[in-house]
Amino acid sequence: MSAQELIYLVEDDADIARLVSLELERYGYRVRYFRTGAQLLAALNQMPRVCIVDLGLPDMDGLELVRQLTAQANIGVMILSGRDSLPDRVLGLELGADDYISKPFDPRELVARVSSVIRRLDKNSQPKSTIYSPGEKGRSIARFEHWCFDSATLTLTRDSGEEAVLSAGEAELLLQLLQSPKQILSRDQLLRQQDDAFDRSIDVRMSRIRKKLEENPKSPRLIKTVYGMGYMLATDVRWE
Structure with missing residues (x-):
């Protein structure tokens, strides 16, 4: 069902990144993993379908990365973070993120939410009328x-x-x-x-x-x- 959709993941915890990547690949997605926001931004010459963003990045505020990504056309943005405060969740959604998943999380649920974001993107790319x-x-x-x-x-x-x-x-x-x-x-x-x-x-x-x-x-x-x-x-x- 994923038709080899490309997913970008930025996450500074290598174990979590490995877990997420393996689960997404098990369901047919292609995954590129980055440790910093700058690395992900530099790779946008190839547009992913969805970006999964950890807020606790070593080089920049994850919410600032979300803001830059949501300015791109037709890219889904999901936040995956240990910061589960209501202000962070609301601000992330206000900046345009499509979903917010708190750690700890169920890997299968994350895959389901990625699929849901892609379905919404497909729906919204239809002629508006x-x-x-x-x-x-x-x-x-x-x-x-x-x-x-x-x-x-x-x-x-x-x-x-x-x-x-x-x-x-x-x-x-x-x-x-x-x-x-x-x-x-x-x-x-x-x-x-x-x-x-x-x-x-x-x-x-x-x-x-x-x-x-x-x-x-x-x-x-x-x-x-x-x-x-x-x-x-x-x-x-x-x-x-």
């Missing part, structure tokens, strides 16, 4: 407040002309809200449409969307948190 269901009567452009969202291009445009392109996950989440304006959507409802391993991904993506939409993301006016219930888009939506 085939991924997202439009709004009312097949219309794909939503207008609300001072914003216009084009679900075919994943682009938010403000009345002033300011533009922002959403990630695939952010777009899926915003579309759910736009298709049910002034209705409370529970976390369970939102998670059903999100192909992610972590419940926290909803909060992280909601935070990113608010930073793009809201005048004051810390006191949101458009996307309300209804404590104990979920989220609500507190404005009308017109589809074109």
Whole structure:
């Protein structure tokens, strides 16, 4: 199933690196192992499908490496770390990592999560117009407040002309809200449409969307948190 997909692994513990590499290779993946972030970055002339990054690297902050890797097109990024604090997990996801696995870990679960990331990458590389269901009567452009969202291009445009392109996950989440304006959507409802391993991904993506939409993301006016219930888009939506 892996079709010899190339995986990059950066890990300063040789025993863990050997364990991960052997398990991935057992399921048909090709693995290149690096001890430092600089070595991995220098090897990006050959693009891997997924990079697995340890945060405790000897030459650089692993989160900085994650930031640089997520700027690359169509590379999956997974964090594999002994740092299991909530701030690290949230920051890693906010920087764009696709998954976060804490040590100690089950090698077979890691392989399953690598496969899940690759499936999401394949899904998101399809033409955008085939991924997202439009709004009312097949219309794909939503207008609300001072914003216009084009679900075919994943682009938010403000009345002033300011533009922002959403990630695939952010777009899926915003579309759910736009298709049910002034209705409370529970976390369970939102998670059903999100192909992610972590419940926290909803909060992280909601935070990113608010930073793009809201005048004051810390006191949101458009996307309300209804404590104990979920989220609500507190404005009308017109589809074109």
